[in-house]
Amino acid sequence: MSVEAAREVLRIEEQGLAAVRERLGEEFVEAVDMILACHTRVVITGIGKSGLIGQKIAATLNSTGTASYFLHPVEALHGDLGMVQATDVVIAISYSGETPELNGLLQSLKSRGNKIIGMTGGSTSALASASDVVLNIRIPREACPLGLAPTASTTATLAVGDALSVVLLNRRNFQAEDFRLNHPGGSLGQRLTVKVAEVMVTGSKMPVIGLEEKAKLVVAALNEKNMGAVIGVDNNGILKGIVTDGDIRRLLLERPDFEKICALEVMTENPVCITPEAVAADALSVMQRHEITVLPIVDKEHRLVGALHLHDLLGKGEFRFLL
Secondary structure: OHHHHHHHHHHHHHHHHHHHHHHOOHHHHHHHHHHHOOOOOEEEEOOOHHHHHHHHHHHHHHHOOOOEEEEOHHHHHOOHHHHOOOOOEEEEEOOOOOOHHHHHHHHHHHHHOOEEEEEEOOOOOHHHHHOOEEEEOOOOOOOOOOOOOOOHHHHHHHHHHHHHHHHHHHHOOOOHHHHHHHOOOOHHHHHOOOEHHHOOEOHHHOOEEEOOOEHHHHHHHHHHHOOOEEEEEOOOOEEEEEEEHHHHHHHHHHOOOHHHOEHHHHOEEOOOOEOOOOEHHHHHHHHHHHOOOEEEEEOOOOEEEEEEEHHHHHOOOOOHHHO
16 A cells, blocks of 8 residues: 555656656746856745755756855845845746745845746746746646645756756766866765776776787677777787777678678777876766767877776766766
8 A cells, every 4th residue: 555655656746747848848948048148156046845946956056067056035035135146047946936935035136137037837926927937847736645745846846957957067068077076075076086097997808809800709809898899909009999889780781791801991990099197087078078988098109008988987877967
């Protein structure tokens, strides 16, 4: 009984998210453009549960490249309004759109010239009327059986805040090294400060092939090392090229004489590489910029000394939010 009740809560919240997703339109683009045009900060404001969600949205914006802070409406009306610059963009959150303390603050903000993005389920509310852009977060119903406790509505609000943060991250071309600078104490930040030499694979673990190796042996090396690519070197160990599993798939489709082809004929010559002295954040940035997952590591003579896979840096599944 308890498990099914919990599943029903999640179903209701999923329905709420689906409703908000389907409704999202050009107003979202307007909100993003408004924030990008702001050269000061984004102010998040709300009270009660909306205020708590607002604090999380402000934290996410800060960590992903959009300077912001949370402003409590009541404290703002008693002096904290002095923190707000006229050029700041304000995101005001109220599901009903009729919160007196918040709407009282908005009148003061509008008189200062602040642009306001309203996040509300009340499309005809006072908050919506005071806003320059309205993000409609209306959901079919709350998960609370009484219809009183904010549940599905706060989930939807948080999700729209995440959507804003991620889209802004992409539009700003926010890179892994930027994320690292904002997270020096986190586990991800710590991993990205280490040298490439500390996380690369070496020796027999490297996916290395000779330039004259036939395609069949290239495939065998791909399977054995399981890194998604093999690196071609000459007799002196100098980096010459790289062959990815995608290259092999294309070759199978295009060349009936597949087995006769050698690595040199199919490899990408002069691949992107990095030195072992570089920090992991730099390697991650190179991978992101060139949209690759395997990076050869070379010394000053361009000899291959290691190989680095994306998973060596971040672990499986942790890179998706940066793309």
